Amino acid sequence: MTSPVSRGFHRISRPAGADAGKLPPGQHVTGDYPVLSAGPTPHTPLEEWTFAVRQGGTTLRSWTWQELLALPAETITVDIHCVTRWSKLGTVWQGVPVRTLLDQIDHDAQYVLAFSDGGYTTNLPVRDVADGRAWVAFDYDGRPLAPEHGGPARLLVPHLYFWKSAKWVRGLELLDHDQPGFWESYGYHNYGDPWREQRYAGD
Amino acid sequence: MALDGNAIGGLLLEVFGSEMTSAQASCAACGAVGPIAETAVYVRGPGTVVRCRTCTNVLMVIARVRGLNCVDLTGLGALDVRAPADCPS
Amino acid sequence: MAGTAVRGRLSWQVATVAAVTEETDSVRTIALNLPDWPGHRAGQHLDVRLTAEDGYSAERSYSIASADGEPVAITVERLDNGEVSPYLTQELREGDQMEVRGPIGDWFTWGPHDGGPLLLIAGGSGVVPLRAILRHRKRSGSAVPARLLYSSRSLAEVIYREELNEYRGTAEVRYTLTRSRPPGWGGFSGRVDDTMLARVAWPAAERPLAFICGPTPFVEAVAELLVARHYPASRVKTERFGGA
Numbered sequence: 001m002t003s004p005v006s007r008g009f010h011r012i013s014r015p016a017g018a019d020a021g022k023l024p025p026g027q028h029v030t031g032d033y034p035v036l037s038a039g040p041t042p043h044t045p046l047e048e049w050t051f052a053v054r055q056g057g058t059t060l061r062s063w064t065w066q067e068l069l070a071l072p073a074e075t076i077t078v079d080i081h082c083v084t085r086w087s088k089l090g091t092v093w094q095g096v097p098v099r100t101l102l103d104q105i106d107h108d109a110q111y112v113l114a115f116s117d118g119g120y121t122t123n124l125p126v127r128d129v130a131d132g133r134a135w136v137a138f139d140y141d142g143r144p145l146a147p148e149h150g151g152p153a154r155l156l157v158p159h160l161y162f163w164k165s166a167k168w169v170r171g172l173e174l175l176d177h178d179q180p181g182f183w184e185s186y187g188y189h190n191y192g193d194p195w196r197e198q199r200y201a202g203d
Numbered sequence: 204m205a206l207d208g209n210a211i212g213g214l215l216l217e218v219f220g221s222e223m224t225s226a227q228a229s230c231a232a233c234g235a236v237g238p239i240a241e242t243a244v245y246v247r248g249p250g251t252v253v254r255c256r257t258c259t260n261v262l263m264v265i266a267r268v269r270g271l272n273c274v275d276l277t278g279l280g281a282l283d284v285r286a287p288a289d290c291p292s
Numbered sequence: 293m294a295g296t297a298v299r300g301r302l303s304w305q306v307a308t309v310a311a312v313t314e315e316t317d318s319v320r321t322i323a324l325n326l327p328d329w330p331g332h333r334a335g336q337h338l339d340v341r342l343t344a345e346d347g348y349s350a351e352r353s354y355s356i357a358s359a360d361g362e363p364v365a366i367t368v369e370r371l372d373n374g375e376v377s378p379y380l381t382q383e384l385r386e387g388d389q390m391e392v393r394g395p396i397g398d399w400f401t402w403g404p405h406d407g408g409p410l411l412l413i414a415g416g417s418g419v420v421p422l423r424a425i426l427r428h429r430k431r432s433g434s435a436v437p438a439r440l441l442y443s444s445r446s447l448a449e450v451i452y453r454e455e456l457n458e459y460r461g462t463a464e465v466r467y468t469l470t471r472s473r474p475p476g477w478g479g480f481s482g483r484v485d486d487t488m489l490a491r492v493a494w495p496a497a498e499r500p501l502a503f504i505c506g507p508t509p510f511v512e513a514v515a516e517l518l519v520a521r522h523y524p525a526s527r528v529k530t531e532r533f534g535g536a
Contacts, residue, residue: 004389006342012375032373036248183249187268200268209531212396213339225399240399
């Protein structure tokens with residue numbers, strides 16, 4: 001049975017128009033900023049907050065909130081693409097490039113597993129975070145990142161689907177071998193390139 | 204968005220073929236028992252995440268992957284579901 | 293047969309809009325023609341699926357606003373940034389079609405055999421399933437005592453106000469307004485708190501059955517207050533609608 005059409009119903013989205021070329025396949029532009037999460041919003045006090053780079057059970061280096069904010073930060077304007085098919089163009093963030101953090105560590109890891117308060121994880125090749133395309137972002141749209149959007153700080157990796165931009169990020173685990181994170185373990189693509197529409201494992 | 208198991212009654216009906224909001228779920232992590240209706244549910248993301256309200260352990264994850272409901276129940280210790288009323292013979 | 297009953301609830305049926313009633317500026321009740329509807333319990337909901345001409349589809353859940361035996365109806369609040377609710381509350385008209393699945397949910401339901409006394413606490417559009425409970429209670433002639441405490445931002449936003457006022461004498465309906473106070477207002481003001489519940493909630497010793505429905509923060513705050521008043525958690529049923 002084919003579903004009957006509901007007269008007059010249509011998706012709400014901004015017409016892509018001039019932005020059409022900037023949209024990966026299967027995406028549409030949203031006017032608002034949907035809040036998606038896999039768990040309750042954590043509330044780690046800033047005095048206790050740290051960002052740690054770990055390997056094999058050892059913390060190689062960690063930064064307190066004050067130490068993170070003291071690092072040179074960048075203001076960037078990027079498009080973000082969620083695997084649930086909404087995209088938001090021209091979002092403005094402020095954050096410390098992950099490259100700045102990893103450059104302070106002597107390592108030869110090939111992969112990272114980003115980990116967050118609440119237990120969320122996501123995996124990435126090291127080169128995708130160490131080459132200037134990833135940030136630990138703490139400001140969105142000129143204001144401190146709100147808790148429901150991942151504040152105080154989230155990972156920002158706009159060249160991949162937005163589930164890779166881990167909210168409430170607390171650090172990176174350096175790995176020799178790739179290890180699937182939360183959504184990757186439940187059937188989502190290991191890498192997640194929106195331009196090749198890598199939504200699910202096997203795409 | 205933080206909801207409860209009532210919000211995914213339809214999805215659970217699809218996945219299990221049975222009304223599940225009143226099924227009693229035991230958390231494998233902390234042992235808390237309660238109806239699925241009262242679990243903490245997160246929807247509208249890449250998948251649906253059902254968590255124990257007591258300890259936040261993930262009880263169930265349901266991801267819609269290419270038209271298939273992929274269900275992970277590793278966090279569930281036990282699930283007690285009322286059997287449908289017997290049909291008169 | 294049980295198997296057929298499950299398949300019936302699982303499959304999508306085509307519903308035709310029979311009537312629309314504007315309840316408030318942003319809330320509308322939609323009565324549906326559902327020829328194969330198996331009946332439902334008060335408190336249950338149904339899933340709606342809308343399909344656009346280009347094949348795009350969206351699904352949402354809505355509490356059933358009517359009692360069993362009445363035409364199936366849902367009450368929808370328009371959310372400003374919503375995709376489905378603006379369509380249902382503004383564009384939709386008699387004769388339009390949608391797909392419906394249900395009824396769904398056996399936990400947040402009440403029938404006379406569940407007893408009482410009943411304490412119903414609604415936050416905003418959370419009143420919808422509780423209204424279905426009150427309608428079912430009235431239709432079944434149940435003598436179970438019932439009280440409804442309905443929290444709304446303003447009087448203008450109270451849904452079903454005339455109908456709720458008609459319960460005077462058979463059920464107690466109390467309102468609390470959180471953002472406005474009309475001249476001469478005799479009801480409560482402000483958020484539901486322990487002082488208010490001390491005046492409205494049945495004592496725990498009477499073994500009341502409570503149903504709380506509304507936005508997540510509202511439901512959780514009120515549930516905590518009732519548990520603090522020694523209501524057993526198993527006698528406090530909650531349904532969270534999300535949002536603030």
